[in-house]
Amino acid sequence: MKIALGSDHGGYELKEHIKKFLEEKNIEYVDYGTNSTESVDYPDFGHKVAKAVKEGECDRGIVCCGTGIGISISVNKVPGVRCALVSDCYSARMSREHNDANVLALGGRVVGRDLALEIVDIWLKTEFQGGRHERRVNKIKEIEERYSRG
Numbered sequence: 001m002k003i004a005l006g007s008d009h010g011g012y013e014l015k016e017h018i019k020k021f022l023e024e025k026n027i028e029y030v031d032y033g034t035n036s037t038e039s040v041d042y043p044d045f046g047h048k049v050a051k052a053v054k055e056g057e058c059d060r061g062i063v064c065c066g067t068g069i070g071i072s073i074s075v076n077k078v079p080g081v082r083c084a085l086v087s088d089c090y091s092a093r094m095s096r097e098h099n100d101a102n103v104l105a106l107g108g109r110v111v112g113r114d115l116a117l118e119i120v121d122i123w124l125k126t127e128f129q130g131g132r133h134e135r136r137v138n139k140i141k142e143i144e145e146r147y148s149r150g
Helices: 010-024 040-054 071-073 089-097 114-125 132-148
Strands: 002-007 028-031 060-065 081-085 101-108
Touching: 002 010, 002 040, 010 028, 010 060, 010 114, 040 060, 040 071, 040 101, 060 071, 071 081, 071 101, 081 089, 089 114, 101 114
Parallel strands: 002 028, 002 060, 060 101, 081 101
Antiparallel strands: none
């Protein structure tokens, strides 16, 4: 599994902790930035991660900004990407089992480091259940296609 990582300045420190965690687990990743706490715009980095996931360069993505809200909104603008903003372990598991989320968003100023790493671990280990959930994910895809046609 290869993970695309991205953050703005508000999520930078959490992204760096996630990188160390992935290294400890021998999980490959690509860091799309940012590379400091200097103020930047979250859509720029969220888009890089979403594009990498959509185009198959990476299997899944993890993005961070101050709250996780702005970057998750921007990531979800890319067709084929389902980004879940998560701040607890149950939601992390459900975002994979029921929603087949392929990008995880976390708030660097909202979720503590230890909890964030637990969320990441659960999210990476959890598989999509399919079944009735696949029907629902397909409906999301249909909505996306309807509005992508312009």
